[in-house]
Amino acid sequence: MPTPIAGIDVLLADPPFWHKHKIALVTNHAAKNKDGIPGRQALLQHQFNIQLLFSPEHGLHVKGADGAFIDDGIDPLTQLPIISLYGKKLQPSADDLKEIDYLLFDIPDVGVRFYTYLWTLSYVLEASATYQIPLIVADRPNPISGNISLSEGPMLDSGCASFIGRWPIPIRHSCTLGELANYFNQKLNLNAPLSVIKIVNYQRNSFQTDWGLPFIPTSPAIQTFESALCYGGLALLEATNISEGRGTPYAFTIAGAPWMDAKATANTFKQLSPNYVRTNNIDFIPTQGKFANQQCYGVQLEIIDKEKYQSVFIGLLLIKIIKDLHPTHFAWENYVTNVNPSGVEHLDKLLGIKNADSLFDLTLSNFITEICTLLNVEKAWQQAIHPYLLY
Template sequence: MVHFGIDSITSGQPPAWKSSRLGMVTNHAATTRDLQPSREALLKRGFNLVKLFSPEHGLDVRGADGHKMKDGSDVLTGLPVVSLYSDKLAPSEEDLADIDIVLFDIPDIGSRFYTYLWTMTHVLEACALNGKKLVILDRPNPVSGKMELAEGPLLEEAQASFIGRWPMPVRHSCTIGELASYFNATRNINANLEVIRCGGWDRGMFQPDWKTRFVPTSPAIQHFQSMLLYPGLCLLEATNISEGRGTEHSFCAAGAPWMDGNAIAGILNEMGLDDVIVSPVRFTPAAPSVKYQNQECGGVRMEVRQPAYFQSVSYGLILLRLIKQIYPKHFEWKPYPTLVNPTGENHLDKLLGIAGSEQLFELPLPRFIAEITKRTQCRNWGKEMEDYLLY
């Protein structure tokens, strides 16, 4: 049975630091195996939790993508909440002054541009700077820890941003605890770091194998299929194609008012990729600030049938190239403004982590396939991480 780091400290022998003044970086998606919010579980078991910190989307996991989150108070525990997706991305010296130890418990989804990972790195640096211990309450990677499924491109340092600070693949196949240990050593951060391991997980498992109910990790990641497809379909953010935000198909669909889903579905299904089924779909994005709000879109919906073989980044790149080729008069690259990139410029470069990425899509199809095959391979990543893998 899979259990999380939070379960290890609330169900077993309590740690020596239980009575220390604890700050916690968390959100409402972080729960025990039995779905009790982690912060509540700690308080009910007598841990001296005094302050909370929240990432993008806020403590309640409802904030819109890329929107600034405010400080506040937690309605569940009454504790003060300091936003780390605001004018600052890391706790300040003042924030940490009345804290002895910082806990980090936020579910990740295994992709470089999902920002919870980078919040962790800012917290890691802040703890090192201010002489505070950081304890990662680890969780399994929901899209598996299979290193053969890791996909690039590897981030180029010049493309560093809050959706990718340091070199690593788009799909990393690691846990937050493993990456914390890796960055702490390789970036010479040298924080006092402890990782509380999760248990019962092997690297071949996907989230449905855990036998726990799925908990949405952000407004647009509402089910396991979204997690699987996200590393590839998130690339649609840099275009005028809807990625399904504001619908039940978020990150499982691609569409626009001018698209015909039948044509694209036919081509993709004819490619013979047995691990994913593509269907025509019509949807109307309804959430505020999403593409084509209240406009009916035609497009395609994808369902991954064989997660153990599915390569999301490659698939997303091919999907983009196909739509651009079929709709040359409609397709556009678009900025994607967020708190951390207010102009939204060069968003595709930041997502893929490489300069001039839009130019790849001007290549003839055979050269395009060859180039993305080369760039998405990251055979050395497993060896790079070898000394830091915990499972």
């Protein structure tokens, strides 16, 4: 399989006419070119006239804790000013853009609705529309595949809109950010002057592990391809008192707590789970987050077939099993972030449906029936997104 060439490398190979104009770059340190050089550095080396940097959640250096306020600063690598879009504001202001001719966006994504880089793009798209400053999205492949048949709902209920899901799409959307930018721009009549630098040699059914490239961590907890693939399901643990593995090398591939009966959880999961995944027992001590420095007992997901793996279904099923097996220990919890300071209704915001916790009060058989219906959005999503697919 050919190695895909990301939009940033397409730009660098043949700098466009606007590269001498004043550019604001929305990026972070995970955005590397094919040689592993930070995109902002490579652009400057190719005489792109970058004036300032905008950074998303986790900051330019991708080290900020999940949900933590990120302040403005100066980039030690380029000496350019950094304006945070995950601090005092989420959208570039008129003052930020008064000397800017072009906006350029280059940030790798993980293909899940509640991963916030997409919504930073949405605010930049709105700023582009408001101030009629051209926005160029340097597109990157979806690491967990662009196969629309692997998309999973629920579709976002607009009543649950937040910074982890502003506009209706499935949890696993199977698109690139360039495709979603086109979709939102036209579907919502934003009328931004938008263009997408397409990926060369991208086969949309491929996964990151097929590209012959190392996985570059996209945020503090997404350090591996496995974490990215499982994230759409096990990030739902954020709304519970179960550790999702932050502060370990296994974030979003494990679930555990000091009180968990790991053996019973694994046995029940084995009886109910599809054959594309299995669990192994794991003991771990997180260095941060829930149960920091405490011994936890839990299960680790082992993906047998990535081309069939349904992350949201598995995450929901695992939470249901743990809740049913540990009725006196399990609890829903608030999840405090910069964009949701109270932390309330976090499960509703993640799943994108109201009163999401009531699903887990159903009997197991009714629960499985209900979530299978909720998650099955492939045909409707394929029909909606098809005109905007670039690959």
